[in-house]
Structure formats: C-alpha cells, structure tokens
Amino acid sequence: MASNSSSYTVIIIGAGLSGIIAAKTLHEAGTQDILILEANGRIGGRLQTTQFAGHTIEMGANWLVGGGPECSHLYEIANQLKLKTFFSDFQDISSNVYMQEGGLYPQDVADAAFEAAEARDKFCNKLSNMLSSSSGKDGSDDNDISISDAQRLSEHVPTTPLEMVIDYFYYDYEDSQPPSFLDFGEETFFVADSRGFQSIGYYIASQFLSQEDGVIKDSRLKLNKVVKEIQYSDEGVKVKTEDGSIYQAKYAIVSVSVGVLQSDLIEFKPDLPQWKRLAVDNFQMAVFTKIFLKFPYKFWPSGPGTEFFIYAHERRGYYPIWQHLDNQLSGSNILFVTVTDEESKRIEQQKDEKTQEEIMQVLRKMFGNNIPEPEGILVPKWWSNKFFKGSYSNWPKGYSEKRYEQLREPIGPIYFTGEHTNARYLGYADAAYFAGIDTATDVIKCLEENCKPRSHMH
Numbered sequence: 186m187a188s189n190s191s192s193y194t195v196i197i198i199g200a201g202l203s204g205i206i207a208a209k210t211l212h213e214a215g216t217q218d219i220l221i222l223e224a225n226g227r228i229g230g231r232l233q234t235t236q237f238a239g240h241t242i243e244m245g246a247n248w249l250v251g252g253g254p255e256c257s258h259l260y261e262i263a264n265q266l267k268l269k270t271f272f273s274d275f276q277d278i279s280s281n282v283y284m285q286e287g288g289l290y291p292q293d294v295a296d297a298a299f300e301a302a303e304a305r306d307k308f309c310n311k312l313s314n315m316l317s318s319s320s321g322k323d324g325s326d327d328n329d330i331s332i333s334d335a336q337r338l339s340e341h342v343p344t345t346p347l348e349m350v351i352d353y354f355y356y357d358y359e360d361s362q363p364p365s366f367l368d369f370g371e372e373t374f375f376v377a378d379s380r381g382f383q384s385i386g387y388y389i390a391s392q393f394l395s396q397e398d399g400v401i402k403d404s405r406l407k408l409n410k411v412v413k414e415i416q417y418s419d420e421g422v423k424v425k426t427e428d429g430s431i432y433q434a435k436y437a438i439v440s441v442s443v444g445v446l447q448s449d450l451i452e453f454k455p456d457l458p459q460w461k462r463l464a465v466d467n468f469q470m471a472v473f474t475k476i477f478l479k480f481p482y483k484f485w486p487s488g489p490g491t492e493f494f495i496y497a498h499e500r501r502g503y504y505p506i507w508q509h510l511d512n513q514l515s516g517s518n519i520l521f522v523t524v525t526d527e528e529s530k531r532i533e534q535q536k537d538e539k540t541q542e543e544i545m546q547v548l549r550k551m552f553g554n555n556i557p558e559p560e561g562i563l564v565p566k567w568w569s570n571k572f573f574k575g576s577y578s579n580w581p582k583g584y585s586e587k588r589y590e591q592l593r594e595p596i597g598p599i600y601f602t603g604e605h606t607n608a609r610y611l612g613y614a615d616a617a618y619f620a621g622i623d624t625a626t627d628v629i630k631c632l633e634e635n636c637k638p639r640s641h642m643h
C-alpha cells in the first residue's frame with residue numbers, strides 16, 4: 186500500500202479502556218507511530234461518568250473487584266488516584282425484600298429463600314464443573330448446560346416472585362463469575378468520586394498521550410471519528426471514517442464491542458470469513474441498565490444494612506434490584522434501580538416518562554402513596570447506542586472454546602481486542618485492560634519478527 190502522510194504502523198479503532206491500554210503498550214514498546222480513532226467525543230467508552238442532579242454518577246462500569254490474594258490493576262490505579270470507593274455490603278439484603286403488593290417478607294421467609302437459592306447455586310456449579318471436566322478437549326459443547334437446565338435437574342425451579350427475584354439477584358444481577366475470578370477477590374467496591382471511574386482511563390491515556398492544561402491534546406488521538414470501512418490485504422489496512430477521511434497502516438487493532446461487530450456499523454472489505462462471522466454473531470452482548478432517580482427528599486430506610494433492597498414481582502426482572510446512594514452521596518436523595526436484558530431493551534424503547542410512571546407504581550407499592558414525584562430521571566441507553574449495542578459480553582450456552590479462539594483470532598493485518606476477548610475476566614473492565622495489553626503484545630511480536638499478517642481459513 187502506498188505510504189502517505191496519513192500512514193501509520195498501527196491504527197487502533199476505539200478509545201475505550203482496551204484501545205487506550207493497547208495504544209500505551211505499543212507506545213512504550215517503541216511503536217509510537219500510532220493513530221487512535223474514536224467515534225465519540227470522549228475517551229473511556231463504557232467507562233462513562235456523568236453529572237446527574239448536581240452529582241457525579243456512573244452510567245457504565247461502577248464496581249471494582251477486590252479483597253482477594255491478588256490486587257487488580259484497576260483497583261491499584263484507583264488506589265493510586267485515591268478514588269473514593271465504597272464496599273458494597275449485601276449481607277443484610279434478606280431483611281430488605283419487598284412483596285409485590287408492598288410490605289417486607291418476614292425475615293425467616295426471606296432467609297429460607299436465600300438459603301434454598303444458595304443450595305441450588307452449589308448444585309448447579311457442581312453439575313457444571315462435573316460436566317466440563319468430563320468434556321473432551323476438542324471444543325465440543327455437548328456437555329455445556331445452562332443455569333435453568335441445571336435448576337430443572339435439581340428440581341428446584343424458582344417460580345414464586347420471591348424465588349424468582351432471589352434467583353435474579355444471583356444470576357442476572359451479580360452475573361455468575363468464573364471461579365478463576367476469585368484471585369482478585371469476591372468483594373465489590375462501588376466507585377463514587379467526582380472524577381469518576383472514567384478517570385482511570387484518562388490516567389492511563391495521560392501516561393503516553395501529550396496534554397495541555399490537563400486536557401489530552403495529542404494528534405495521535407482523533408475523537409468524533411466513526412470508522413465505517415476497513416479494507417485489508419497482506420499489505421496492510423485502509424480505514425475510512427464517516428467524515429470521508431482515509432488512514433492507512435500496517436495493522437489495525439479493532440477494540441469495538443462484540444455488539445458493534447455484530448451490527449453493520451463497520452464494513453470489512455473483503456468480508457470477514459464465515460467462521461469469523463459465526464464466532465462474532467453467536468457470542469452474546471448483555472444489557473445492564475442502572476436507572477437513576479432524584480427525589481426532593483428521602484423516603485426509604487436509611488442507615489446500616491439498608492443500601493440494597495429488592496422488589497419481588499410475578500414478572501421476573503421487573504424493577505428488581507435497588508440501591509440508595511445515601512452513603513456515597515449523602516443528602517443527594519438519589520436512588521437507582523437495575524434492570525437487565527429484555528427489560529432493558531423494552532425500557533429503552535419507551536419514553537422515559539412511561540418508565541418513570543412504572544417505577545413510581547413500584548415505589549408506591551414499597552413505600553406508600555405519599556411519596557414525592559422524582560425531580561429527575563436518567564435512563565442510560567446502552568443497547569440502542571450504535572457505538573456499544575449493550576453493556577458487556579456474556580459467554581452463551583453451547584459456545585465452544587474453539588469458537589472463542591476464532592472470536593479473538595486476527596484476520597490478516599486486523600487484530601481484535603476488547604473485553605469480549607479476555608475469557609478470564611469476561612465482561613469486566615479488567616478484561617478490557619488485559620485484552621488491550623495482550624493484543625498489543627501480539628502485534629509487537631509480529632512487528633519484531635516481521636511476520637506476514639496471518640489469514641487463516643478455518
């Protein structure tokens with residue numbers, strides 16, 4: 186490919202955590218001739234801090250994982266930056282489970298339901314471990330089993346509103362974590378700091394991109410550049426953006442979410458091979474939505490053991506998990522409720538006023554008819570946003586190890602990174618962090634060995 190002024194060694198598409206850390210890794214290894222193209226007007230991607238009702242809140246990633254034998258790098262950075270974090274204590278949650286028509290479940294009833302859920306969870310994990318250890322190494326997926334299948338085998342399928350919401354709390358909300366995650370610990374720390382979770386991304390970026398008055402100003406980072414086409418051959422890549430610019434490089438690192446890869450936002454020329462398309466299309470993008478509400482005054486229980494509360498409804502996942510921010514943002518009178526997947530999608534498609542109405546009906550059931558109307562509502566729309574198409578990836582049932590390798594596999598000069606490419610911490614910001622380093626390391630190795638871009642056909 187002919188070289189011109191817009192020719193680089195590596196173009197990184199996306200300036201989320203994985204793209205930023207990939208660029209930093211390349212820079213520090215001596216490959217400084219790089220270009221980062223980011224569709225949004227800011228870096229950080231799914232680390233997104235915003236102002237709501239005069240307070241700083243997180244639309245995206247909120248929790249850091251810690252307390253284990255190893256310290257996560259992100260947690261370490263947060264400590265270095267002295268970001269304010271708050272231990273999320275779910276210990277007393279069984280005291281705060283509300284019935285569909287109002288009133289709390291008696292403590293012994295809720296405790297018994299939590300104990301049954303714990304036993305079910307143990308059974309399902311045991312079954313899943315047994316099946317995976319007996320599965321062949323050929324990538325066959327015959328022995329994979331979903332949580333709900335395992336529950337059917339355990340003959341304890343959650344059916345009552347109470348059982349369903351606790352089940353939801355275990356799986357949909359907490360997200361079943363792979364056991365390997367335990368090296369960072371099982372404790373979660375909620376970031377509530379005026380600089381926000383996204384300051385971790387800015388901190389990493391500021392270590393290699395130049396700044397003016399604390400603002401990143403480096404010609405190698407271009408914001409508001411929506412990549413629409415990537416042409417590739419053994420010679421390199423030609424990247425086109427929606428504003429008509431064309432950039433060339435030896436390699437591209439694509440860090441967009443698997444949800445974006447599933448959409449037609451970026452056209453690959455030639456088309457990605459069929460095996461790659463299958464690997465991308467069959468992976469899953471989950472949706473996790475925190476809906477924030479600001480009230481003129483507080484009407485929910487406050488004090489130790491009240492931070493998290495649960496609403497049980499016959500419709501599984503209907504405004505189920507609640508958190509007040511009295512500890513983090515004292516006096517803010519902000520509550521948020523978490524919904525996921527199908528409910529998130531439904532809510533994203535309706536007007537926020539309608540969502541507010543539904544939420545107020547739920548809150549009136551829990552706290553009575555005399556509660557005030559909210560002064561503000563914020564409904565993040567991760568699924569409809571064409572630059573994200575969801576919140577984080579999930580390994581679907583039946584998706585084999587072999588297919589996962591194909592998801593990460595480079596195509597010629599195009600390398601793929603992002604949280605979805607790191608199985609160990611899949612979905613978490615930690616996954617994006619390690620994925621960025623790993624992918625850049627692969628590219629560096631290739632540059633050093635002057636290797637021909639790979640273009641396997643599987």
Ligand SMILES: Cc1cc2nc3c(=O)[nH]c(=O)nc-3n(C[C@H](O)[C@H](O)[C@H](O)COP(=O)(O)OP(=O)(O)OC[C@H]3O[C@@H](n4cnc5c(N)ncnc54)[C@H](O)[C@@H]3O)c2cc1C
Pocket residue numbers: 198199200201202203204222223224225228229230231232244245246247248249410411412413440441442445450451473474475567571572573575576577602603604605612613614615616617
């Ligand atoms: C609501 C929510 C809650 C979460 N909670 C947690 C949590 O508590 N703890 C945790 O560890 N993780 C959490 N996560 C996950 C975590 O935020 C992600 O795993 C991580 O930030 C992903 O980083 P990434 O670099 O892989 O992708 P991204 O952040 O998506 O970066 C990709 C970048 O590519 C850009 N882009 C997309 N299309 C184009 C294009 N065509 N051209 C140019 N640029 C493009 C995007 O704008 C984006 O900036 C949460 C995520 C969400 C959304």
